[in-house]
Each structure stands twice: as structure tokens, then as C-alpha cells.
Amino acid sequence: MSYSWKVRALCCAGLCVGAGLRAQEGSGIRVRGMPEHAQVTVNGYPCAIPEEMVLTPGECEVTVCAFGYTKKTLQVVVEEGSFTVVDGRLDTARLELTDVTAQRAHFNPRDPAGLNTEYVTFRVTKSAKCTVTVKNAEGKVVCEEPVESTGTWEHTYQWSGRDRETHEPLPNGRYELYVRAADGKDTREVQVDTYIEYIGAYPFVTSYTGAGSDGLVFSPQILPAGVFLVQLHGGYSTQAGVVSGSLLYSPVELVELGLNVGGIFGSKQSEDISVSAKIALEGNVTSDPAMGQLYASALCLYRIVHNNDSSGANKCFMRKGLTFATTCAYGIKGFTVALSGELGASSETGIKKPGFSTDVGLSLKYQNKICSIATYSKCGTTVGNGSSSSGGNGGPDSVTGVSVHCVLPASLVLGLENNYAFSGTKWEGWELRASIGYVINTKLRVGRP
Numbered sequence: 001m002s003y004s005w006k007v008r009a010l011c012c013a014g015l016c017v018g019a020g021l022r023a024q025e026g027s028g029i030r031v032r033g034m035p036e037h038a039q040v041t042v043n044g045y046p047c048a049i050p051e052e053m054v055l056t057p058g059e060c061e062v063t064v065c066a067f068g069y070t071k072k073t074l075q076v077v078v079e080e081g082s083f084t085v086v087d088g089r090l091d092t093a094r095l096e097l098t099d100v101t102a103q104r105a106h107f108n109p110r111d112p113a114g115l116n117t118e119y120v121t122f123r124v125t126k127s128a129k130c131t132v133t134v135k136n137a138e139g140k141v142v143c144e145e146p147v148e149s150t151g152t153w154e155h156t157y158q159w160s161g162r163d164r165e166t167h168e169p170l171p172n173g174r175y176e177l178y179v180r181a182a183d184g185k186d187t188r189e190v191q192v193d194t195y196i197e198y199i200g201a202y203p204f205v206t207s208y209t210g211a212g213s214d215g216l217v218f219s220p221q222i223l224p225a226g227v228f229l230v231q232l233h234g235g236y237s238t239q240a241g242v243v244s245g246s247l248l249y250s251p252v253e254l255v256e257l258g259l260n261v262g263g264i265f266g267s268k269q270s271e272d273i274s275v276s277a278k279i280a281l282e283g284n285v286t287s288d289p290a291m292g293q294l295y296a297s298a299l300c301l302y303r304i305v306h307n308n309d310s311s312g313a314n315k316c317f318m319r320k321g322l323t324f325a326t327t328c329a330y331g332i333k334g335f336t337v338a339l340s341g342e343l344g345a346s347s348e349t350g351i352k353k354p355g356f357s358t359d360v361g362l363s364l365k366y367q368n369k370i371c372s373i374a375t376y377s378k379c380g381t382t383v384g385n386g387s388s389s390s391g392g393n394g395g396p397d398s399v400t401g402v403s404v405h406c407v408l409p410a411s412l413v414l415g416l417e418n419n420y421a422f423s424g425t426k427w428e429g430w431e432l433r434a435s436i437g438y439v440i441n442t443k444l445r446v447g448r449p
Contacts, residue, residue, distance in 0.1 A: 027078050028055040029062065034088025038066040052083070064088045067151055068126040093125040097181045097188035107161060107194070118194050120157045120177055124149075128181040132157045135176045142170060159194075171253055172224055172441070222256035222282045222297065223248055228440040229413070233262065235433030240264045242433065256280040276303035293332070299325040303346075321346025336365045342380070357381070372405045398422045413437035 030052050031040055040050035041063045047053050050064075057080045065071040069090035078084055103119040120132060127149050134143040143164045147157050159177070161170055180189045223229060228249050235242040244262020251257065256279070263273040278301040301323040322345055329338035340361040347354035359380030366373050379398035401419035408414060415435035421428040 031088040100190040223250040231437035237431035238429035
């Protein structure tokens with residue numbers, strides 16, 4: 001008879017056997033010698049108390065692992081009425097760097113909707129000094145930051161897509177991310193690619209200035225460098241139909257050029273055909289992604305309108321106008337609030353006796369990966385020679401509306417706008433406008449090589 005059975009028999013007889021001894025019930029395993037904070041699994045299930053586990057008799061697979069050590073897997077036989085002792089001692093692991101992954105194929109550092117961060121994940125087998133280095137296509141280091149070791153295998157680094165010195169958003173293109181781990185004895189390095197790419201989160205048009213066939217011509221965000229946007233617009237209002245086409249292009253970062261040709265048809269008062277050209281500039285005031293983004297834009301628009309009076313007077317005239325506008329916007333976590341101001345001047349006789357218009361606008365926009373929803377309102381007044389720079393006859397005092405834009409899948413832009421016009425407190429009418437656009441990026445091949 002074994003000593004364990006002798007002790008059991010004495011305990012069952014009610015006799016005291018030594019100090020602190022008691023009858024052992026059940027069967028299972030005891031793990032001895034394992035490192036602190038080790039994790040033990042039995043047949044793939046984690047154990048809440050790894051030092052001692054009550055198990056059903058039979059064969060089982062026991063795995064012992066701990067950060068900084070080599071994992072051990074054992075086949076253990078559990079016998080009825082006894083606890084099997086398992087050696088939990090582990091060998092020190094060699095440094096290995098694995099599973100390095102850039103979570104996003106492309107992202108937009110200027111997008112306030114949550115697509116402004118690249119997540120790099122990786123695994124290390126032991127404590128090490130980890131560093132992430134980002135290089136552009138020319139091999140220049142644009143970012144280099146340490147990754148704090150937390151005593152776990154999994155690590156995540158968030159890259160904002162901004163230059164380490166200027167903190168400005170970097171331009172479109174491919175970037176190489178190098179993850180390096182060193183423990184004083186061994187060094188490991190793995191490289192992955194990511195893309196900064198603005199198309200997937202196009203700064204949808206949520207502008208609050210302009211009128212006539214140009215529609216809402218000014219947006220607080222402009223296209224990235226090297227990108228074309230071709231759009232067709234069609235609309236109908238209580239007074240007339242609107243058709244126009246536009247081309248936007250950004251030749252360099254933070255600069256946008258635009259051309260629009262359109263007309264208003266079917267109006268009982270007048271019909272017009274207009275051509276306009278614009279240049280827009282944008283700059284970041286603050287660029288801390290955690291605190292949101294504050295940026296400002298400026299626009300200069302020149303418009304020529306040929307107006308045909310369809311009320312029976314048979315009066316035709318050519319009107320030229322110049323508009324200046326500026327917008328200040330703040331965006332964080334998908335929401336953007338913007339305040340805009342506009343000053344315009346136009347005349348049938350060039351610079352002689354022009355009419356002046358002033359407008360202020362306010363908007364709120366929510367944007368995610370493929371959709372933008374905005375509500376906006378602007379109000380203003382016209383003084384001088386009877387007309388605003390938009391080519392209308394004074395125009396309404398205020399406009400309010402809602403717009404929805406979607407990107408399908410990454411280059412096709414669909415839009416729908418519904419606007420309501422007021423003169424003072426009197427309702428003047430409504431306008432429903434739809435648009436379809438296509439984005440052409442000349443500087444980026446979407447996807448990974």
C-alpha cells in the first residue's frame with residue numbers, strides 16, 4: 001500500500017496524522033516551478049488557478065507559457081484519486097519579431113472621421129527595445145518613435161501619417177514601416193508597406209457659398225495633390241431647372257483649381273449660362289489628431305454670366321463677378337463644424353458701379369469612410385447695383401439645406417442636396433440637386449504591390 005493510501009485510511013478513521021495533513025479528494029494536476037504570471041491551458045482551455053487543477057481522469061494536453069520564455073506542451077495522464085505533478089519550468093526565449101502587420105491598406109491623415117491613423121501590430125517573444133521607423137518612397141525618415149514594452153507579446157503602434165518635424169500631413173504615396181526590436185544580444189527587423197491615400201475619405205462638398213448654376217461652390221477642405229474630380233450636376237427647383245458640369249484639380253498640396261460651366265433653364269423670369277473659374281487654398285492651424293484638427297481655407301472665384309430675360313422684355317446682358325470667401329473649420333471623430341464668410345462684387349459694366357454681396361454660413365457635417373451628411377445655412381445681403389456676384393437678381397436673404405454624399409467604392413462620388421430659400425421670413429422656394437463625380441488620382445496606385 002502506498003503512503004498516500006495509508007494517510008487516506010487513517011484520516012477516514014478519524015485519526016490525526018501530522019500537522020496540516022488532510023485527505024486528498026479527486027484527481028488532477030499540480031504545476032510546479034513555472035515562472036511568475038505564467039499561463040496554463042488544459043486541452044486549450046485556460047486555467048483560473050494554474051498551480052492546482054481538478055480534472056477528470058484520463059489523458060490531457062497541458063501547455064505552459066509565459067512572456068519571455070519558450071512555450072512548453074506536455075501530454076499528461078491523470079489517474080483516478082491522485083494529482084499528477086507537472087514540471088512547469090521554462091527555458092528563456094530567444095528574441096523573435098513576428099506577425100508584423102499594417103492594419104489598413106490606405107488611410108488619410110487629414111480625415112477627422114477616424115481614418116486618419118495607421119495601426120501597426122507585431123509580436124515579440126521577450127522584453128526588448130522596440131522602434132518603428134517610417135520612410136517615404138525616397139528613403140527619407142519621416143517618423144521614428146519608440147514603442148513602450150508592456151511585458152506582453154502583442155504590441156500596437158499608431159501612426160498619424162504626419163511628418164515628425166513639422167507635424168503636417170504627409171502627401172499621397174507608399175511608405176515603408178520598419179519595426180525593430182533589440183534586447184542587447186539579438187536584433188530583429190521587419191518591414192511592411194502602407195499607403196497614404198485620400199480617395200477613400202474624399203473631403204465631400206459641404207460648401208455654403210455660391211448660387212445659380214454653380215451651386216455650392218466652396219468647401220472647407222480641398223482635394224489632395226494630383227487628384228482630379230469630374231462632376232455632373234442636375235437640379236430642379238420651384239422656379240427653374242439647373243444643369244452644370246465641373247472639373248476640380250489640385251496641382252500641388254493645399255491648392256485647388258476649378259472650372260464650372262452650367263445654366264439655369266425654364267425660368268419664367270430669366271435664363272442664364274455661366275462660366276466660372278476658382279482657386280482655393282487651405283492650411284492647417286493645428287494638427288494634433290488627439291485634439292482634433294483646426295484648419296482654414298480661402299477661395300477666389302471669377303464668374304461670367306450671360307443672362308437672357310424670358311419675361312418678354314427680350315433683354316440680354318453679360319455680367320461679371322468676383323467672389324472672395326474664407327472658411328474656418330474644426331473636425332474631430334468624424335464631426336466637422338465650419339464657419340464661412342463671403343464677399344462678392346459684380347456688374348454689367350465691369351468695375352463701374354458694381355453690386356456687392358456679403359454672406360456668412362454655418363454648417364455641421366458627419367463623415368465616415370464612405371458617407372458624408374451635412375446640414376448648413378447661410379444668410380447675407382446685397383447692396384449697390386442690384387445684383388449679387390452669382391448673377392441672380394439680388395437673390396434670397398438666406399439658404400438652408402441638407403446634403404448627403406457617398407463614395408462607391410473609392411472613386412465614384414454620388415451626391416444629393418436639398419436647399420430651401422428665404423427672403424427675410426418669407427419662403428422663396430426649394431431646390432433639389434443631384435450630382436455624380438469620378439475621382440482620378442494621378443499619383444497613386446491603389447492597393448499593395
